[in-house]
Amino acid sequence: MTVTPSAATTDGPAAPCAPEDVRRVACVGTGVIGGGWAAHFLARGYDVTAWDPAPDAAVRLRRLIAAAWPALEQLGLAEGASQDRLTVTSTLEEAVADAQFVQESAPEKLDLKRDLLARLDAATPAGTVIASSTSGYPMTDMQTEAADPGRLVVGHPFNPPYLIPLVEVVGGVRTAPAAVDWAARFYAVAGKSVITMEREVPGFIANRLQEALWREALHMVANGEATVAEIDASITEGPGLRWAVMGPMLTFALAGGEGGMAHMLDHFGPSLTSPWTRLEAPELDRALYDAVVAGCEEAADGRSIADLVAERDRGVIDVLRATGRLPRSAEEAAR
Amino acid sequence: MTVTPSAATTDGPAAPCAPEDVRRVACVGTGVIGGGWAAHFLARGYDVTAWDPAPDAAVRLRRLIAAAWPALEQLGLAEGASQDRLTVTSTLEEAVADAQFVQESAPEKLDLKRDLLARLDAATPAGTVIASSTSGYPMTDMQTEAADPGRLVVGHPFNPPYLIPLVEVVGGVRTAPAAVDWAARFYAVAGKSVITMEREVPGFIANRLQEALWREALHMVANGEATVAEIDASITEGPGLRWAVMGPMLTFALAGGEGGMAHMLDHFGPSLTSPWTRLEAPELDRALYDAVVAGCEEAADGRSIADLVAERDRGVIDVLRATGRLPRSAEEAAR
Numbered sequence: 001m002t003v004t005p006s007a008a009t010t011d012g013p014a015a016p017c018a019p020e021d022v023r024r025v026a027c028v029g030t031g032v033i034g035g036g037w038a039a040h041f042l043a044r045g046y047d048v049t050a051w052d053p054a055p056d057a058a059v060r061l062r063r064l065i066a067a068a069w070p071a072l073e074q075l076g077l078a079e080g081a082s083q084d085r086l087t088v089t090s091t092l093e094e095a096v097a098d099a100q101f102v103q104e105s106a107p108e109k110l111d112l113k114r115d116l117l118a119r120l121d122a123a124t125p126a127g128t129v130i131a132s133s134t135s136g137y138p139m140t141d142m143q144t145e146a147a148d149p150g151r152l153v154v155g156h157p158f159n160p161p162y163l164i165p166l167v168e169v170v171g172g173v174r175t176a177p178a179a180v181d182w183a184a185r186f187y188a189v190a191g192k193s194v195i196t197m198e199r200e201v202p203g204f205i206a207n208r209l210q211e212a213l214w215r216e217a218l219h220m221v222a223n224g225e226a227t228v229a230e231i232d233a234s235i236t237e238g239p240g241l242r243w244a245v246m247g248p249m250l251t252f253a254l255a256g257g258e259g260g261m262a263h264m265l266d267h268f269g270p271s272l273t274s275p276w277t278r279l280e281a282p283e284l285d286r287a288l289y290d291a292v293v294a295g296c297e298e299a300a301d302g303r304s305i306a307d308l309v310a311e312r313d314r315g316v317i318d319v320l321r322a323t324g325r326l327p328r329s330a331e332e333a334a335r
Numbered sequence: 336m337t338v339t340p341s342a343a344t345t346d347g348p349a350a351p352c353a354p355e356d357v358r359r360v361a362c363v364g365t366g367v368i369g370g371g372w373a374a375h376f377l378a379r380g381y382d383v384t385a386w387d388p389a390p391d392a393a394v395r396l397r398r399l400i401a402a403a404w405p406a407l408e409q410l411g412l413a414e415g416a417s418q419d420r421l422t423v424t425s426t427l428e429e430a431v432a433d434a435q436f437v438q439e440s441a442p443e444k445l446d447l448k449r450d451l452l453a454r455l456d457a458a459t460p461a462g463t464v465i466a467s468s469t470s471g472y473p474m475t476d477m478q479t480e481a482a483d484p485g486r487l488v489v490g491h492p493f494n495p496p497y498l499i500p501l502v503e504v505v506g507g508v509r510t511a512p513a514a515v516d517w518a519a520r521f522y523a524v525a526g527k528s529v530i531t532m533e534r535e536v537p538g539f540i541a542n543r544l545q546e547a548l549w550r551e552a553l554h555m556v557a558n559g560e561a562t563v564a565e566i567d568a569s570i571t572e573g574p575g576l577r578w579a580v581m582g583p584m585l586t587f588a589l590a591g592g593e594g595g596m597a598h599m600l601d602h603f604g605p606s607l608t609s610p611w612t613r614l615e616a617p618e619l620d621r622a623l624y625d626a627v628v629a630g631c632e633e634a635a636d637g638r639s640i641a642d643l644v645a646e647r648d649r650g651v652i653d654v655l656r657a658t659g660r661l662p663r664s665a666e667e668a669a670r
Contacts, residue, residue, distance in 0.1 A: 211606075
């Protein structure tokens with residue numbers, strides 16, 4: 001990722017302040033996601049202005065933040081962080097009037113997003129980057145009505161934004177590359193873990209993965225193949241424990257034993273034609289085989305299979321302990 | 336689950352010993368999964384006999400167990416547990432001759448599984464339950480060649496079997512219900528977390544879910560939409576942190592705010608028609624809507640949304656700490 005903090009380009013936003021210098025963040029839309037963002041930014045020491053059209057939005061937002069605060073205290077608040085630095089405004093325009101960054105978290109309706117982003121663009125100081133929390137709409141489809149689409153980016157978080165580090169950052173065809181870089185840098189400064197995507201894909205990365213899982217789960221419920229409780233337990237007692245530690249690709253590489261991902265694909269490749277999900281697999285041709293094997297080697301970054309196994313084992317044991325599935329120490333286990 | 340530990344039925348196995356009385360376990364096939372099972376059973380204090388046709392199988396198996404042993408010591412070994420209680424035999428027949436439970440973990444090839452299970456059935460003492468680690472074949476398809484198919488069950492583990500608690504237990508059409516119950520009880524005694532399925536579905540539950548995710552990931556790699564490293568990071572920094580704590584259904588219920596799963600479905604139901612994955616969703620008709628909402632309420636088991644949010648937050652913070660993403664204490668964070 002190339003970061004150009006305050007580069008004003010002819011087709012991009014006017015120079016915003018440097019990501020490190022941001023003090024004032026606006027959160028527009030304060031439901032579960034927007035409220036979670038507000039809690040996150042407050043905990044990181046920002047001044048937060050917030051607006052939401054719902055009549056009881058202020059009460060609900062303050063309740064959400066108060067409920068999250070003990071968790072945020074455990075995470076460690078930034079110096080000066082306070083719930084008192086939240087200002088709930090009565091208009092959208094007031095919320096963004098002095099904002100150095102805007103996070104939009106409105107309901108997932110395309111027309112609404114289009115109009116709202118245009119309104120935000122009109123009301124926000126020139127040069128300030130505006131990010132959308134959209135779960136899956138490409139910015140290209142949302143930035144159509146804005147006068148300055150160059151500063152509009154997707155900054156897709158995961159619930160709750162104050163705890164789950166990931167933010168996926170991607171621009172639309174009319175977004176200035178500098179705005180994408182600025183947003184990625186800002187989120188990193190604000191304590192998030194950033195993936196910057198080179199191109200738009202509906203649902204981005206993580207939502208495509210969890211949406212596939214979710215749809216398969218819905219099929220199983222619809223067909224009476226598994227209950228909601230069984231689906232949840234099958235993940236928390238199974239693959240979920242690994243996925244907190246190691247992603248699905250490297251995890252599967254370890255199923256190949258000392259032969260790693262290549263051996264795994266040799267062994268389980270034929271299963272891609274099995275009816276183990278309603279999702280048809282791509283053809284495992286040479287190019288895909290090589291891309292997956294090379295990608296795993298790159299991700300392993302010099303760690304041997306034995307290293308990765310040891311790392312996974314340590315991680316899973318820590319997660320088992322942390323989530324109360326194991327005694328915290330061997331001494332307790334011996335009791 | 337109804338457990339009938341030693342019930343001999345006319346169509347079932349001859350009375351096996353009670354699950355609690357098992358001392359001798361046979362592991363047939365000792366690759367990553369079979370070797371992981373051997374490590375698990377040794378750590379739980381069983382005598383383990385093992386056989387695998389590969390010429391260097393004994394060396395590799397002992398190496399795998401030695402590598403796993405430090406992790407198993409951390410988990411807490413059962414009294415008397417020792418790597419010395421492993422006997423690698425030179426024939427399949429020797430491995431199972433005195434076994435009180437057999438775990439088959441051969442490569443994922445249907446013909447091979449069919450023949451092997453028939454051979455195991457012929458060589459194993461009458462009444463001893465034989466379980467297959469198959470990743471997805473229904474037992475109905477694998478038990479076709481065995482003289483006593485009634486004692487053949489699926490006991491599907493997750494890699495590594497010595498760390499990931501889940502085992503999915505399910506019988507085929509010719510499996511005696513008592514054998515399914517016995518296996519479920521035995522695995523629980525042996526320290527596993529068991530889901531007993533009422534009916535066969537290819538891939539069972541968790542593999543259907545992770546196979547959907549895996550296939551979507553392969554599509555993304557094939558199309559150049561995401562790299563292997565991005566796919567892994569999108570899970571470990573995102574949904575994977577939640578899934579160690581709370582399954583995908585309850586996790587999504589919390590995206591609905593105080594309205595829970597019903598509100599989530601109202602809000603995100605339309606996304607099921609979005610191209611956020613290659614997997615087509617089922618129609619979200621009234622029956623499915625009601626089943627998902629009721630299932631989440633049942634799984635919540637009296638916990639309010641606020642309770643679940645607090646539980647998730649505590650769990651994710653513990654997982655963040657355990658996996659080194661956060662300082663271990665607020666004091667460290669303040670430094």
